[in-house]
Each structure stands twice: as C-alpha cells, then as structure tokens.
Amino acid sequence: xxxxxQTTAELDQPxxxxxxxxxxxxxxxxxxxxxxxxxxIFGAYFVIFMIYRTMAPQEFLADQQHLDVTVGVVNTIVLLxxxxxxARSVVAVRAAEYDRAIRLTYLGGAFGVLFILTKAYEWTTExxxxxxxxxxxxxxxxxxxxxxxxxxxxxxxxxxxIVVRELRNxxxxxxxxxxxxxxxxxxxxxxxxxxxxxxxxxR
Amino acid sequence: xTDVASPSTSDTESGAAPTTPKAGKxxxxxxxxxxxxxxxxxxxxxxxxxxxxxxxxxxxxxAQMVDFFENHSTTIRIGFGLLILxxxxxxxxxxxxxxxxxxxxxxxxxxxxxxxxxxxxxxPGCLLVAIxxxxxxxxxxxxxxxxxxxxxxxLLSYVGSLGCFSVAYFAFAIxxxxxxxxxxxxxxxxxxxxxxxxxxxxxxxxxSRAGAFAxxxxxxxxxxTVVFGIWLSCVIMFLKKATExxxxxxxxxx
Numbered sequence: 001x002x003x004x005x006q007t008t009a010e011l012d013q014p015x016x017x018x019x020x021x022x023x024x025x026x027x028x029x030x031x032x033x034x035x036x037x038x039x040x041i042f043g044a045y046f047v048i049f050m051i052y053r054t055m056a057p058q059e060f061l062a063d064q065q066h067l068d069v070t071v072g073v074v075n076t077i078v079l080l081x082x083x084x085x086x087a088r089s090v091v092a093v094r095a096a097e098y099d100r101a102i103r104l105t106y107l108g109g110a111f112g113v114l115f116i117l118t119k120a121y122e123w124t125t126e127x128x129x130x131x132x133x134x135x136x137x138x139x140x141x142x143x144x145x146x147x148x149x150x151x152x153x154x155x156x157x158x159x160x161x162i163v164v165r166e167l168r169n170x171x172x173x174x175x176x177x178x179x180x181x182x183x184x185x186x187x188x189x190x191x192x193x194x195x196x197x198x199x200x201x202x203r
Numbered sequence: 204x205t206d207v208a209s210p211s212t213s214d215t216e217s218g219a220a221p222t223t224p225k226a227g228k229x230x231x232x233x234x235x236x237x238x239x240x241x242x243x244x245x246x247x248x249x250x251x252x253x254x255x256x257x258x259x260x261x262x263x264x265x266a267q268m269v270d271f272f273e274n275h276s277t278t279i280r281i282g283f284g285l286l287i288l289x290x291x292x293x294x295x296x297x298x299x300x301x302x303x304x305x306x307x308x309x310x311x312x313x314x315x316x317x318x319x320x321x322x323x324x325x326x327p328g329c330l331l332v333a334i335x336x337x338x339x340x341x342x343x344x345x346x347x348x349x350x351x352x353x354x355x356x357x358l359l360s361y362v363g364s365l366g367c368f369s370v371a372y373f374a375f376a377i378x379x380x381x382x383x384x385x386x387x388x389x390x391x392x393x394x395x396x397x398x399x400x401x402x403x404x405x406x407x408x409x410x411s412r413a414g415a416f417a418x419x420x421x422x423x424x425x426x427x428t429v430v431f432g433i434w435l436s437c438v439i440m441f442l443k444k445a446t447e448x449x450x451x452x453x454x455x456x457x
Contacts, residue, residue: 034393041397041430048421052414133410140407140416148400155396 026090027180035187038152042191045148049141049198056137061203063138066131071122072200075115076192079153082111083189086160086182093167093178101178102167108185109160112153119150145195152188159184227446228453234299235446239439241292244285252282255332256428258358258419262412265347268354276340283333290330297321300438303445304375305456307382313374320371328365332357362418362427364405372398387441398434401427 025032053060089104123143126132133143163181166172249256254275263271272279297318304314335357339350372395379392405423407416415422 028389030389030393033390034396037394037397041400041426044426045422048415048426133407137414140411140414144404144407144416144422148403151400151403 027183028176031180031183035183038187039191042194045145046194046198049145052137052141059136060138063131063136063142064199064203066126066129067142067200068122068125069200071118071125072196075118075122076196078111078115078118079189079192082108082115083186085111086185090175090178090182093173093175098167098170098173102164105160105164105167105178105181109157109164112157112160112185115153116150119146142199145199149188149191149195152191156181156185156188227449228451231299231302231446231449234295234302235442237292238296238299238442241289241296242435242439244289244292248282248286252278252285253333253336254278255336255358255361258362258424259354260413260419261355261358261408261417265351268351269347271354272336272339272350273343276343279336279340283337286330286333287337290325290333293325293329294322299442299446300375302456303386303442304378306384306445306449307378307386308384309378309381311457313378316374317371317378320367320369320374323367324365324371327360327363328368329361332361335360358418359409362405362424363408364402366402369399369402372396372402386445391437391441394434394437397430401430 085104085108089101089108092098092101092104123146126139126142131139133140159181163178166174166177246256254271259271301314301318304317305311307314335353339345339353339357376392376395379387379395380389404416405427408418408420408423411417411420411423414420418424
C-alpha cells in the first residue's frame with residue numbers, strides 16, 4: 001500500500017534486459033518485510049505452543065477433544081477459497097481486467113467475512129460449553145492464536161477494501177498494490193493452515 | 204502540511220566542490236537526543252534497579268510478595284524515584300514522533316490521535332507501577348494483603364494490555380502509509396501492526412497466573428518485549444533520519 005509513483009508496467013512484468021528475464025517479486029518490499037517478520041513471530045508462538053504441549057501432552061490432548069474439527073475444516077475451506085479468489089483477482093489485474101478483478105476481490109473479502117462469522121459461531125459454542133481462557137493452557141493458546149489470527153483477517157479485509165478502492169480509480173490502479181494485498185492475504189491463509197494443524201489435527 | 208524541500212545546490216557554484224548542506228534543526232536535534240537517553244535510563248530503571256523487567260512471578264504467596272518489596276526496597280526507591288523525575292522524557296519521545304507525523308502530507312489529525320493514545324497509556328502503562336512500588340517500599344508496615352494488592356496492581360497495569368497504545372500504533376501506521384512526503388518508510392507502518400498484536404497477546408495476563416500468557420510469560424512478556432525493542436530501535440533510527448533530512452530553513456509547523 002505504498003504511494004510510490006512507479007508505473008504499473010515497471011512493477012508488473014518480469015523485466016526483459018538483453019534477453020535475460022529478471023525475477024519478479026510480487027507486491028512491494030515493504031509488505032514483504034511485514035510478511036516475513038510476521039511469519040517469524042508466529043513461528044515463535046508455534047514453537048512456544050509445542051513446548052507447552054510437550055510438557056503436558058495428556059492435558060492438551062484431552063482439551064483438544066472439545067474442539068469441533070468439522071468447523072475447523074469449514075474454516076480452512078472458506079479461507080482457501082477466499083485465497084483462490086484473491087489469486088485470480090491478481091491475475092485479472094495483471095491482464096488489465098479491472099472490473100473482473102474487483103468482483104473477485106469482493107468475493108475473496110466475502111469469504112473472509114464468512115471465516116470471521118464461522119469463527120464467531122465456533123467461539124460462541126465453546127464458551128457456551130464452558131470452555132473459556134481460564135479452562136487451561138490449551139484453551140488459552142486456542143483463543144489467543146485464533147484471536148490474533150482473526151485480527152489479521154480483519155486487517156486483511158481492510159487491506160482488500162483499500163485494494164478495491166484503488167482498482168476502481170483508473171488513475172490509482174497499480175498491480176503492485178493488488179499483489180501486496182494478495183501477498184498479505186496468502187500469509188493469513190498460510191498461518192491459518194499451521195494453526196489448524198497444531199490446534200485441531202495434531203494428536 | 205509542508206513538503207520536504209530539496210537540499211540547496213547553491214554550494215556548487217563556481218565549480219567549487221559541493222559541500223554537504225546543513226540539515227536538521229538544532230531544537231529538533233536536541234529533542235531527538237533525549238529519546239535514546241530517556242529509553243536507556245528507562246531500561247536501566249526497569250531492568251537493573253527495580254526488577255520490574257523481567258517481572259517477578261505472579262503466582263507467589265502474599266508473604267513472598269512482601270519479601271520482594273523488602274529485598275529490593277533500596278533499588279526500587281532509587282529507580283522509581285528517578286523515573287518520577289525523568290518520566291517527562293516519555294512525553295518528549297512521543298512529541299518528536301508527533302512532530303515528524305505533522306510534517307507528513309496526511310495532516311495533523313493522526314498525529315493528535317497518536318499523541319492522545321500514548322498520553323492516556325503513559326499513566327497505567329508506565330507510571331502506575333512506580334507509584335505502587337514506591338508506596339509499598341516507603342510504607343513497609345502496611346497489611347501484607349495491601350502489599351500484595353500493590354504488587355498485583357502495579358504489574359497488571361504495567362504488562363497488561365492497553366487499547367490506547369493499539370490506537371496510537373494504528374494511527375502511526377495509517378499516517379505513514381498515506382504520507383507522500385516519505386518521512387518514514389512504509390515498512391515501519393507494517394511492522395507497527397506487530398505492536399498491536401503484542402498488545403492483544405497481553406490481554407490474558409489478567410487471567411493467567413502462570414505459563415506463556417502470565418505477566419512474566421514467554422508470549423505475553425518476552426515476545427512483546429523483543430518486538431517492542433525491535434520496533435523502538437527502528438523508530439529511533441528513522442527519527443534520526445527524518446531529523447537529518449528536514450531542511451534547516453523549513454518553516455515552523457502550525
């Protein structure tokens with residue numbers, strides 16, 4: 001989401017210099033600093049979760065049984081579908097099909113909202129069954145990891161909204177912007193897959 | 204707000220070797236140097252003197268809490284007494300960030316939001332623990348339960364999540380992203396999101412008395428402190444750069 005004045009053509013396509021095609025990094029370097037740093041920080045959270053899980057495997061396993069794997073799978077499918085729409089949207093922007101790109105970004109965002117609603121339903125169900133943060137270390141990790149991830153989803157929706165706003169304006173359209181939004185959204189997707197594996201699947 | 208002007212090129216007349224143009228206003232430089240000095244003192248006070256960082260355990264008995272105040276009473280009195288005297292440095296540190304935010308093309312409103320969020324957070328997030336610990340050490344004969352209350356109140360307010368800081372970081376990020384004067388790099392805005400995440404992860408300290416999410420836990424305290432250290436180092440580095448790049452003859456801000 002930079003305001004740099006590079007043109008779309010400069011940023012979009014692999015550069016052809018004397019027959020040599022230089023590799024193209026999607027988005028902008030600023031977003032990559034954020035994404036790689038965020039992955040590192042989340043990686044540390046995951047390692048800490050594994051350490052605590054190793055210290056009390058039976059307790060973690062017992063609490064894990066109270067999660068609804070089906071809802072977790074639905075969440076995963078919803079977010080993967082959302083990412084697919086965003087990937088298609090970036091391809092559409094590269095092809096200068098902006099109306100299509102905007103529609104696809106809206107669809108991606110709609111599935112992001114669906115993810116939040118599904119998560120809200122899941123949290124409500126867990127709380128109604130009496131499983132809250134003080135219920136134990138596992139549920140503390142569960143609410144905090146999924147909560148911080150949910151914050152990233154909400155931030156991603158804001159970023160997608162800014163992408164749509166810029167795509168609607170012919171003077172502001174930049175492929176790098178759509179790519180940066182896509183890079184962020186795919187990071188959110190990747191983080192969820194690891195969270196899903198750690199909290200729901202790993203036995 | 205004002206645009207960043209190009210450096211003067213008048214020095215290159217008559218074929219003379221170009222000299223580096225003067226940059227940065229003297230008053231802004233003075234304020235800038237207070238920032239690392241304040242945070243260095245802050246670190247010494249909280250880490251070395253008052254033993255607030257890393258925080259003592261939350262899951263100890265009342266008697267152990269009283270012992271903590273007795274064992275560290277001298278350093279707590281010196282450290283937090285000193286903090287009371289220099290805490291204005293926090294205002295200066297936030298003030299220079301606000302000053303450079305006001306130089307952005309985004310205007311003043313986000314700068315005021317940043318300053319407001321930081322100012323509201325300074326009392327519970329910095330000063331209250333000092334008042335609690337000073338009260339406990341200067342009034343040692345009180346009921347042990349009151350001592351334990353001061354222990355909990357001080358550390359919960361210091362490490363616990365405060366939404367006003369999240370608002371300040373968000374305002375900072377939005378201002379940088381929409382700024383066209385390029386006062387700070389865009390990635391500084393993105394990594395300010397990490398600060399918001401650490402605030403969220405400090406919510407459970409009110410619930411958890413042991414483990415990763417306690418006030419001395421690996422996530423709520425250690426990860427938050429490391430991320431804050433990285434973020435603060437970046438902010439100080441780019442405050443220096445922004446001060447260097449501000450033309451001496453730039454008109455005063457409104």
